Structures are given as structure tokens and as C-alpha cells.
Amino acid sequence: EVQLVESGGGLVQPGGSLRLSCAASGFTFSNYVMSWVRQAPGKGLEWVSAIRSSGVTTFYADSVKGRFSISRDNSKNTLFLQMNSLRADDTAVYYCAKESCGGDCYLYWGQGALVTVSS
């Protein structure tokens, strides 16, 4: 059974940093593109970032480029999102997601981690 479990969320002050983790199990983690998607309170889904299976190639939304960094540890089946220079509008539930359907969908999602940026 595929499981994705996020951790590391919490309250952080504007300008601060936070690192999210996503522990994966039930599949061969090193074979799949992994992604982060967020949802601000009462708002829609926003794609944030993705990383290819080897970890070399990464992609970012314009809204987080230069501030967020995605990485993975294939030996520990874990995905990370390093978030720096956090702003109030980064407040959201952050989901990790596994690409499926041959790369054309997100079938598996974590339960989400809440990040609140506030003074």
C-alpha cells in the first residue's frame, strides 16, 4: 500500500525558514517523480515543485522560485521541501504527491502538513 506522510509543518515568523519532509513507503521511491502541492486556507490547489527520480532535475512555480528548494534522499525514501524567506502568503497545507498514470496524474497524496507564517 502506497503511503505518503508529511512532517515538519508549524508556525514560523515572516522571513523565517522551515523544512518539510515526506516519508514514502509501499513503492520503489527512487523510480518516481515526486511533487509538492499547497492549498492556502479557503483557496484552491497550487502546484509548488517537482523533482525527477534521480534528484538532479527540479521544477518550481514562479511564486516560490529562488526561495524554496526541493530534494530527495532515495536511500531513505524521503522527499524534502526547504522553504526560506517565508511570507504570509506561503501559509497553506502542503501536500506531497506521487506521479502516476505514466506521469500524467497524482494518484497518491499525503495527508498534508500545515505551515503558518505569522508574527
Next chain:
Amino acid sequence: IQLTQSPSFLSASVGDRATITCRASQGISSYLAWYQQKPGKAPKLLIYTASTLQSGVPSRFSGSGSGTEFTLTISSLQPEDFATYYCQQFSIYPLTFGGGTKVEIK
């Protein structure tokens, strides 16, 4: 690539047919997925590659379209279908979602 969903809000009754449209700012072939989300839950995949029904999803859900215009149809709304629906393109990075369509009970 921007995805524009319409309507943003849809009020309907059980048994009604519901149609949601997703328009892409440029052609994305058939690289489009549809999700259903209920409050406090992660999104659930309904359809991928524009028209392929995910295993286990009821057949009252269907998707169509290619290029820049796509449609999600629910043939006969059931009580459990009242939720928010999102489209997402997988054609090119950065990937994007539509703004969402909230389907509520009339």
C-alpha cells in the same frame, strides 16, 4: 499554462447532470487530469489523460476534450458528489491547476 475553470460555483440537485469546463491558455494535447476534493481531505483523482476514468471511480463521471478545451461531466449527481473539482495540466512544467468549481446542493 493557465487553466480557467467555469463555472466557479454550481448549484444543482441530486440527479441533475453537471458539466464543468476547463480551458487552457495554450494547447496541452490530452495531458489533463480531474480531481475531487472534500473539506479537510487530499484531492482524489477522478480522470487522467482527459478521458481515462481512474479505477474505482463511478462511471457517472466522464471527461472529454483535447487541445485547449476540456469537460468533466457528472451524469447524475449523487449526494457524495457535492465537493470541489479541479483540473490540472501535465503537459509542461510548471504544472498548473484550475481555480476550482464548487458543486453545492440546490
